[in-house]
Amino acid sequence: MSSETTFVDFKSDTQPTWCPGCGDFGTMNGMMKALANTGNDPDDTFIVAGIGCSGKIGTYMHSYALHGVHGRALPVGTGVKLARPDVEVMVAGGDGDGYSIGAGHFVHAVRRNVDLSYVVMDNRIYGLTKGQFSPTSREDFETATSPAGPKQPPVNPLALALAAGGTFIAQTFSSDVQRHAEIVQQAIEHDGFGFVNVFSPCVTFNDVDTYEYFRGSLVDVNEDDEVDHDPADFDQATERILDPDHEYQGVLYQDPDSVPYGDSHGLGEDMSSIPEGAPEDATDLVREFY
Amino acid sequence: MSSETTFVDFKSDTQPTWCPGCGDFGTMNGMMKALANTGNDPDDTFIVAGIGCSGKIGTYMHSYALHGVHGRALPVGTGVKLARPDVEVMVAGGDGDGYSIGAGHFVHAVRRNVDLSYVVMDNRIYGLTKGQFSPTSREDFETATSPAGPKQPPVNPLALALAAGGTFIAQTFSSDVQRHAEIVQQAIEHDGFGFVNVFSPCVTFNDVDTYEYFRGSLVDVNEDDEVDHDPADFDQATERILDPDHEYQGVLYQDPDSVPYGDSHGLGEDMSSIPEGAPEDATDLVREFY
Amino acid sequence: MPEDLNWAIGGEAGDGIASTGKIFAQALSRAGRHVFTSKEFASRIRGGYTAYKIRTDVERVQSVVDRLDVLIALTQRTVDENVDELHPGSVVIYDGERSWEAEVPGDVVGVDVPLKHLAEQAGGAIMRNVVALGAAAAIADFPLDCLDEALRKRFGDKGEQIVDGNREAARLGAEHVREAYPDLNGRTAEYGHEYRLERTDADYVLLNGDEAVGMGALAAGCRFYAGYPITPATDVMEYLKGRIERYGGTVVQAEDELSAVNLALGAARGGARAMTATSGPGIDLMAETFGLVATSETPLVIADVMRSGPSTGMPTKQEQGDLDMLLYGGHGEVPRFVLAPTTVGECFHKTVEAFNLAERYQTPVYLVADLSLAVTERTYEPGEFDMGAVEIERGKIVDDDEVGEWLDGQGRFRPHADTEDGVSPRALPGTVGGTHMSTGLEHDELGRRTEDTDVRVRQVDKRDRKVDTAREREDWSPREFGDVDAETLVVSWGSNEGAVLEAMNLLEERGVDVRFVSVPYLFPRADLSEHVEAAERTVVVECNATGQFADVLEHDVLQRVERINKYTGVRFEADELAEEIAARVDGEHEPDTVGGSGEVQAE
Amino acid sequence: MPEDLNWAIGGEAGDGIASTGKIFAQALSRAGRHVFTSKEFASRIRGGYTAYKIRTDVERVQSVVDRLDVLIALTQRTVDENVDELHPGSVVIYDGERSWEAEVPGDVVGVDVPLKHLAEQAGGAIMRNVVALGAAAAIADFPLDCLDEALRKRFGDKGEQIVDGNREAARLGAEHVREAYPDLNGRTAEYGHEYRLERTDADYVLLNGDEAVGMGALAAGCRFYAGYPITPATDVMEYLKGRIERYGGTVVQAEDELSAVNLALGAARGGARAMTATSGPGIDLMAETFGLVATSETPLVIADVMRSGPSTGMPTKQEQGDLDMLLYGGHGEVPRFVLAPTTVGECFHKTVEAFNLAERYQTPVYLVADLSLAVTERTYEPGEFDMGAVEIERGKIVDDDEVGEWLDGQGRFRPHADTEDGVSPRALPGTVGGTHMSTGLEHDELGRRTEDTDVRVRQVDKRDRKVDTAREREDWSPREFGDVDAETLVVSWGSNEGAVLEAMNLLEERGVDVRFVSVPYLFPRADLSEHVEAAERTVVVECNATGQFADVLEHDVLQRVERINKYTGVRFEADELAEEIAARVDGEHEPDTVGGSGEVQAE
Numbered sequence A, B: 001m002s003s004e005t006t007f008v009d010f011k012s013d014t015q016p017t018w019c020p021g022c023g024d025f026g027t028m029n030g031m032m033k034a035l036a037n038t039g040n041d042p043d044d045t046f047i048v049a050g051i052g053c054s055g056k057i058g059t060y061m062h063s064y065a066l067h068g069v070h071g072r073a074l075p076v077g078t079g080v081k082l083a084r085p086d087v088e089v090m091v092a093g094g095d096g097d098g099y100s101i102g103a104g105h106f107v108h109a110v111r112r113n114v115d116l117s118y119v120v121m122d123n124r125i126y127g128l129t130k131g132q133f134s135p136t137s138r139e140d141f142e143t144a145t146s147p148a149g150p151k152q153p154p155v156n157p158l159a160l161a162l163a164a165g166g167t168f169i170a171q172t173f174s175s176d177v178q179r180h181a182e183i184v185q186q187a188i189e190h191d192g193f194g195f196v197n198v199f200s201p202c203v204t205f206n207d208v209d210t211y212e213y214f215r216g217s218l219v220d221v222n223e224d225d226e227v228d229h230d231p232a233d234f235d236q237a238t239e240r241i242l243d244p245d246h247e248y249q250g251v252l253y254q255d256p257d258s259v260p261y262g263d264s265h266g267l268g269e270d271m272s273s274i275p276e277g278a279p280e281d282a283t284d285l286v287r288e289f290y
Numbered sequence C, D: 001m002p003e004d005l006n007w008a009i010g011g012e013a014g015d016g017i018a019s020t021g022k023i024f025a026q027a028l029s030r031a032g033r034h035v036f037t038s039k040e041f042a043s044r045i046r047g048g049y050t051a052y053k054i055r056t057d058v059e060r061v062q063s064v065v066d067r068l069d070v071l072i073a074l075t076q077r078t079v080d081e082n083v084d085e086l087h088p089g090s091v092v093i094y095d096g097e098r099s100w101e102a103e104v105p106g107d108v109v110g111v112d113v114p115l116k117h118l119a120e121q122a123g124g125a126i127m128r129n130v131v132a133l134g135a136a137a138a139i140a141d142f143p144l145d146c147l148d149e150a151l152r153k154r155f156g157d158k159g160e161q162i163v164d165g166n167r168e169a170a171r172l173g174a175e176h177v178r179e180a181y182p183d184l185n186g187r188t189a190e191y192g193h194e195y196r197l198e199r200t201d202a203d204y205v206l207l208n209g210d211e212a213v214g215m216g217a218l219a220a221g222c223r224f225y226a227g228y229p230i231t232p233a234t235d236v237m238e239y240l241k242g243r244i245e246r247y248g249g250t251v252v253q254a255e256d257e258l259s260a261v262n263l264a265l266g267a268a269r270g271g272a273r274a275m276t277a278t279s280g281p282g283i284d285l286m287a288e289t290f291g292l293v294a295t296s297e298t299p300l301v302i303a304d305v306m307r308s309g310p311s312t313g314m315p316t317k318q319e320q321g322d323l324d325m326l327l328y329g330g331h332g333e334v335p336r337f338v339l340a341p342t343t344v345g346e347c348f349h350k351t352v353e354a355f356n357l358a359e360r361y362q363t364p365v366y367l368v369a370d371l372s373l374a375v376t377e378r379t380y381e382p383g384e385f386d387m388g389a390v391e392i393e394r395g396k397i398v399d400d401d402e403v404g405e406w407l408d409g410q411g412r413f414r415p416h417a418d419t420e421d422g423v424s425p426r427a428l429p430g431t432v433g434g435t436h437m438s439t440g441l442e443h444d445e446l447g448r449r450t451e452d453t454d455v456r457v458r459q460v461d462k463r464d465r466k467v468d469t470a471r472e473r474e475d476w477s478p479r480e481f482g483d484v485d486a487e488t489l490v491v492s493w494g495s496n497e498g499a500v501l502e503a504m505n506l507l508e509e510r511g512v513d514v515r516f517v518s519v520p521y522l523f524p525r526a527d528l529s530e531h532v533e534a535a536e537r538t539v540v541v542e543c544n545a546t547g548q549f550a551d552v553l554e555h556d557v558l559q560r561v562e563r564i565n566k567y568t569g570v571r572f573e574a575d576e577l578a579e580e581i582a583a584r585v586d587g588e589h590e591p592d593t594v595g596g597s598g599e600v601q602a603e
C-alpha cells in the first residue's frame, strides 16, 4: 500500500474540535503529508501525542497512536521506537507539554538521538487550560496568570536542542504548510532525532503571536540574502539560533554524521516477537549462579 | 555576628562520610568560605541540598537547611528565597540530581533568575547509587549500566544554562579551592541566579574524570593567552561554552543587567510574618462577590 | 407550582455558555434570590456540548434537580441533550433564524427570538447570548435592572460603551418576547406553570468553591501559592493572582506540579503560609514530596480539586475518586490530615482551618474538593464569610528567646524534639540559634540522618502521635442532619451534601425519614460506630465506582454498608438520589457483600 | 550444639563488606551447604556501619537468627554493634595490629589475625578481607578449595595473578589460625561449641531476589527494561544489562522514573514484554502514568523493591511500607494486580507469572518485593528455576487475519471492545487494519475520547470486570503451612515467610502449634474469612508501623486481628518472632482496637 499512500490515509474520521482558524489544522496537514511523502503507511506508523489542544492530534490522525499523560510523550515515543525499529514513530505536543512539564525529557530525548521525529506545536500559550502563559510566552505577554506578563525570558527551544546535542533542529510555520510539510519530511528522513518547532497560532488565547506576526517576522534560512545557510555548519546554526533579532524558518542544523541510538546500541530487532517458552539457552542463566 | 563570621561557623559538627579524597570536601570548603566572605551568618542562611553523595553537604554545613527529594532542590530553594528575601539561599546537588531527574527544573530555575546561588557538584557519575553513568558522563565511560559506555553525548551544563537565559554561568574545580571559593562568592553576589558547575571528582567510581585529568585539561578563562575574557560578552561566552576542544574554569558569562525575579515581581517582604487574624481589608474580598 | 425555577443555557464549547450563565446567576443574586448553579451535564453524544444550569428560589437551594423550566438552546443539540428534563410548560428560547429548526416537544413552549439579528441591532452579533438573557428575563417577569447590574459587573472594565451595548441587547430581547409572545404566561399556565422571578431585599454574594478556597487562603494569611494549571483547580490560582500581592504575597506558575509542591515546601520552610492546588494527575506527581513534607514536619496545604479519573479521564466531569490516594497514597507511612468541605461556604472555612492545623501540627494537610463544589456558584449571606471571626494559630514557632528552651546538651536546636504531644518547636530561618537541617531521611531530634533503630522508632511514633493529639484536641465532628431515630442512615462526603439534604425533603414528602451524616473530616475522622449501630441500614453515597468511603467506614465499624455510587461524571441530583435512597428503604437492593460487584450506579 | 552456623563480617561502608561476605556465601554453596544471607543490621550508632551475615546449614535455612558463632570484626564498632548476638564460645576474628584493641566479652574467643600484614605478604593490603575469610575457614574446618572456587568466580575476570594472590591470602589466614591457635576447637568446645562446616555433594545456586526477578524477566521473554538507579532495585537493572541484549532486548537508563515508566509503556504498546523496577520514591513518581497504563489497557510489569520510608527514609533498610500505595495509590480508580513473592525462588516464578497476567488481562502488574528479599542471597537446587516449565501466554493478540473479527460497522478496530470477560483484542503496530488510538481520557470501544455517560460507565465496568474474570480463572491461593487445626493463625506477606516458618519450628519445640498463611497475591487475593473464623486468634506479621495488610484483612473478614509490626528497618529474625507469637498465644498482648495505638514493635 505504501507507494499509493496519500495524506488522506492518515486522516481519521473524527472531526477536529479545534477552534476555527487554529494553527493546529495546518500543522497536522503538513505532518500527514510528510508521512505520506516518506512512503509510510498508517498500519506501520505510531503517533504519540501529549496533552493539550495540540495533543488532540493523535485523535484526528489515522495510525497506531497513544495519547499519553501531560509532558511524557517523548519517553513513550522512545520506547515504541526502540522496541519496534520497523515502525515509523512521530511524537507531537504543545509548548507547555514539551518545554514546561516535559523540559527534562526533551533535553534527554535530544541527547539520546533515537530515530524519530518530534513536532512541537508552539502557540506560546496554554490553550487547553484556557490561556495561561507558557514557557515560550513573551516576557510581557498578559494572561490570566501573568496580568503584567511572566517577566521571564521565553525558552528558546532551538537553543535548548542545540545545547543538548541535537542532530536535527528545525522550525516551521503552520500556515506555510508546504514548507512545513517539506521540513517535517526531512525530520522523518533524518537518521536520529528530528526536531521541528512549529509556530502554530492559537487564535483564541494569544493575540500577539498571530499569523500576521509570524508572516511578517519569520525569516526563511533559504531566503535570507545575507548568508547561504549550511545546516551542517554548527557555528552558523548557533549564530542563527541565538540571533536575538530574528526568528528563522527552515532546517537550522543537521548533523550529517548523526548515528541514531538504535544503531549505536545494536538494536534492530522487532521486540514484539518472542518464543513461546523461556529462551533456548535459559538454563545458562541459572548456571551463572553456581 | 556577620562581620566576624568565618568559614568554620558554617561547619556542622557532623563528620562527613564521604570517601577519603572525595572532591566534595573541597567543594564544600569553598562554599563555606564564600558564604563567610560575603558576610553571611548561618542563622540567616538556608542551604537546600539534593539527594546524592553531593546532597549530604547540607548535613555537614551549619545553617538552616533542607535535604529534599531527588532532583527537586531548585524549586525548594526558589520557594525559600521568594518567601524570605532576607535570607541567603544556596542550593547544591549532584550532576544526576541537577541534570538528569532535575533537568526540567534547572532550565526553568535559570529562566526565573531568582537571586540565589546553585552549585552543582559534577563528578560525572552517580556516586551514592554506586556507579552508574550520569548525564555528564563521557560517551565511552564504562559503568555498571553502560558496559560499553552510554553512547550519548554528555550534557553540557553551561550550554544548557546559556540556552535557558542564564545570567551568571561559571565553572570551577573543587581542588582549586581558592578559585572555587572566589567564584562561588561572585555567584552569591550576583543579582540573580548564580550558577556554578564544580568538577568535584569521585575517587571511588570514576577513574577517568580524575583530579589529574582536570588539573591537566582545565583552562582558566583568566589565564587563557588567546583572549581576554569578558564575562559580559555573550558571544565570547557562547564560543567558549560551546568550544568542543576545551573546558574552562571561571565566570564564563555574567549579564550585568540581570534583574532578579523578586525585583521584577515586586517582592521584598518577609512572608513569614502575618497578622493574627484576617487582613484588615479582608471584607473587601467578600464584597467582590456581590 | 414549585417555587424554584430551573434555568439553563446550552450550546457548543466556545459559545460563551459559562460566562453568560454566570451573568444571569449574578443578576438573580442581585435580585435577592438564592442561586445554585451547575456546569456538569450528562452528555449522550461525543464532544463539544456545554451547558450552565441555574436553580433559583427565594429560599436556600443546594442542589440541582432534573427538571428544566426555562432553557436557552443555542443549538439544536441543546434541546436533544435536555429533552428528558423538559416538561409540559417548559419554555425553550431558540433562534429560528439560525439554520436549524428547533424541534421542541409538543407540549413545550417554544419562544423564537432572532438572537443574532437583535444583537447586531444592539451593536454586534457577539451579544446574542445577552439578547437571550433579556428574553429569559421577560419570560419570568424578572426586572431588567438586576440584569443591568450584572452586565456592568461583567463588562465594566471594558468601558461604558460595551456595558450600554449589552444592556441594549438585553432590552431588545425582553422587548421581543413581550411583543411577539404577549400571552406567554397564559400558555405556560395551561400546564400549571407561571414563571415569576420575584425579588427580595436580601443581599447575597455569589461564588464558587475554588473562589471560596482562594478567599479562605487569603483570610488565613497565605502568602505563597505555587501551582500549575489544571482543570478544575486553575481557578484557585487565577483567583489568587492579582489579589495575594496586596498582602505582600505571590503566585508562582511553576513548570509542573513537582516543582509547584517543592516551591510551596520551600516557602513553608521559610515560614510563609504556603499552598498549592491541583487535581488528580498533579496529586500523583506530588506524592513523593508529600512524604518529605510530612517527615520534615513542614506545614503545607495541598488542595486536590477532584475530577473524573483515572488518568486524564474526563477533565471537566465530576468524581470523588481520589479519596484512596489521599488517605493511603505515597510510599511508606506518613501522617496526614484530609479535610473535605461539603459546601461552597465550607470551602472557605475548611481552608482557614487547614492552615491552622498545618501549622499547629506541622504536617501536610490535604484539602479535597470535588469538581461540582469547585465550579458551582452559589449564593450566601455575606456573613457566612465573617472575616472578624478568622483566627490564626501558628503553633509552636519559637523566637530568639525561646530557642534556648529547646537546645540539646551541646547547644543545638532540636527541631524534631520528641515531645509528649508529638509536636516539636519550630524555628524559622533568621531565628538566632535555631539553625537545623530538615530531611526526608530518617533523622534524630536534631534532624541528622540516622539508622539507629531506637531513634527510628521514636521518630515514627512521634510523628504518628501528632495525629493522636489532634484527635483529642480538635473537633472532628461530622455535620449531622435529619432524624436521629430514623431507620436509615445516609452517609456522604464532599459536595453530595446539598443533594442529600434536598433528597431528604423529597423523601419526607413520601413519609421516609432519614438520618444524614455528612463527613467533612476524612482523616482524622469521627467514629461513626454508634450511628451505624443505631440504624437499621446505612447507605453511603459517593461519586465514584468502588465506594472508597464506604470501604473506609466498613473497616471502621466492622460492618457492611449499602452503597449508592455514581460515576457517570455527573453530580447527584436531588430527585434521583431520593429515588435511590427510597429503593434501599424498600429493600429493592441487596446489601453489598464483600468483594461482590454490588455497587449500584445511580444514573 | 546447633547444626547451623551463623557467621558475619562487619566494618565501615567502603570496607568491601558485601562482596567479601558474598564470596564466603559462594564458597559455602560450592561446598553443598545451604546458605541464607542478610545485609540489614540493627544499628545503634549513627552512620557508616555495614555488615553481611550468613546462616548456613546442610538443611535448608530460610531466616536469620540473633546469634553469631563466627564474627569477622574489621572495626571495634563491629564488636560493639553485635555484642548482644555473641555468646560464650563465639569466635571473633580481629586484627590486633590495627589501632584498636578488640574488647571482646570474656567468654567470647578472640582470634587475632594480622590481616593487613598477611595480605601484604600475599600481594596487597586490599586483600585483608580475604585473609579473614581464610581464617574463618580454618576455624570451622572448611576446605579451602571451595573458597578457591569462589575466589575464581569473583576475580576470574581480573586475571590469573589476582586470583592466585587472593588464594594465597586465604591460605595465609588459615595457616595463621592453625598455627597461632592450635587448640581453638578445644576452647570453643568448653562452651559446647565445635564449628565444622561440613561439605555435601549437593550443587546449589546462590542468588538474591533482585537477580531472581531479572532472571524471571528474561525467562518470560522480557525484551525491554527501562529504569533509573535506586537502592535496592538497581540490581535488577544491572543484572539485565549485558544479558538482555543476548535475546535482542535492551536496557535503557532513563533520566528519571517518570521517563522510565513511560519508556516501558511505549515499548509495551509496541508489543514488547516490558518492565521497570524501582523503589518507593520512584513508585510515587510513576503513579500518574500507572493510571494511563491501566486505562489504555497496556500490559506492563512494574516492580517495587521496598525500602524504609517514608520519603527518602532509610534507603538501605527493610520495610513493607508501600502496600497501601500499591493497592490504593494513584488518583481515580484503576484495576491493578499486585503480586508479592515471599522467597527468592518465588521472585523468579512470580515475575514470569506477572508478565503472563499483564498480557492476559492487559493491565499493569505491580510486582512487590522487600529489601530483605531483594538483597538476600540464598541457595536453591537449580531445579527450582526450571526453564522448561516456563510458559508464555500473550493473551488476545490478534493478527492481520483476526483483526477482521473485531471491527465495527465502519471497519474500524475496537481495541476496547466491551467483551464478556472484560478483555479486548489487542492489535500491535504493524497489524494491517488494526490502527487505533489509546488514551488516558475516557474513551469508547474505538479508543476515541468520550463523555457519554453510558459509554463511560460501560468502560469503567469493563475494566473492572477483568479483575472479576481473573479472580475466577486464576489461582490466587496463598501458601499454607502448619497445623490447620491450630488455635493461632499467623498471616504474613513478603519476605517474612522464612522467619515465620523457622519461628514455627521454635514454637513447636515449646509446644505451640501455629497455622500459617503466607500471602503472595495481594490483589486479587484469596478470601481468608474461613481461616480467620476457624482460628481463635489471628496475628498478622509485617514490617511496617501501621499494619497495612492487617487493615486489609480486617476489612475483608470484618474482624479485628492482632498485629506484630516491626519498623526498625531490620527484618524479623526467627527467634524474636517466636517470642512475639508466643506472647500473643499467652495472652500477654491485648488485641488491638479500632484506631488504637496497639501496634507492637517487635524489636
Ligand SMILES: Cc1ncc(C[n+]2csc(CCOP(=O)(O)OP(=O)(O)O)c2C)c(N)n1
Pocket (backbone or CB within 6 Å): A051, A052, A053, A054, A055, A069, A070, A093, A094, A095, A096, A097, A098, A121, A123, A125, A126, A127, A128, A129, A134, C228, C229, C230, C231, C257, C281, C282, C285, C312
Ligand atoms: C499533570 C498534569 N498537569 C496539568 C494538566 C493540565 N493541562 C492540560 S494541557 C496543559 C497545557 C497545555 O499547553 P500546551 O502544552 O502548550 O498545549 P496547547 O493546549 O497550547 O496546544 C495543561 C497544563 C494535565 N493534564 N496534567
Ligand SMILES: Cc1ncc(C[n+]2csc(CCOP(=O)(O)OP(=O)(O)O)c2C)c(N)n1
Pocket (backbone or CB within 6 Å): B051, B052, B053, B054, B055, B069, B070, B093, B094, B095, B096, B097, B098, B121, B123, B125, B126, B127, B128, B129, B134, D228, D229, D230, D231, D257, D281, D282, D285, D312
Ligand atoms: C526518586 C528517586 N530516584 C532515585 C533515587 C536514588 N538516587 C539517589 S542519589 C542518585 C543519583 C546520584 O547521583 P548524583 O546526583 O550525581 O550525586 P552524587 O552521588 O554523584 O554526588 C539516585 C539515582 C532517589 N533517591 N530518588
Ligand code: SF4
Pocket (backbone or CB within 6 Å): A017, A018, A019, A021, A022, A023, A024, A053, A054, A123, A127, A128, A201, A202, A203, A204, A205
Ligand atoms: S484554544 Fe487555541 S490552541 Fe486550542 S484549539 Fe483553540 S485556537 Fe487552537
Ligand code: SF4
Pocket (backbone or CB within 6 Å): B017, B018, B019, B021, B022, B023, B024, B053, B054, B123, B127, B128, B201, B202, B203, B204, B205
Ligand atoms: S562515592 Fe564518589 S562521590 Fe560519593 S563520597 Fe565516595 S568519592 Fe565522593
Ligand SMILES: [Mg+2]
Pocket (backbone or CB within 6 Å): A052, A094, A095, A096, A121, A122, A123, A124, A125, A126, A127, A134
Ligand atoms: Mg501551547
Ligand SMILES: [Mg+2]
Pocket (backbone or CB within 6 Å): B052, B094, B095, B096, B121, B122, B123, B124, B125, B126, B127, B134
Ligand atoms: Mg554525580
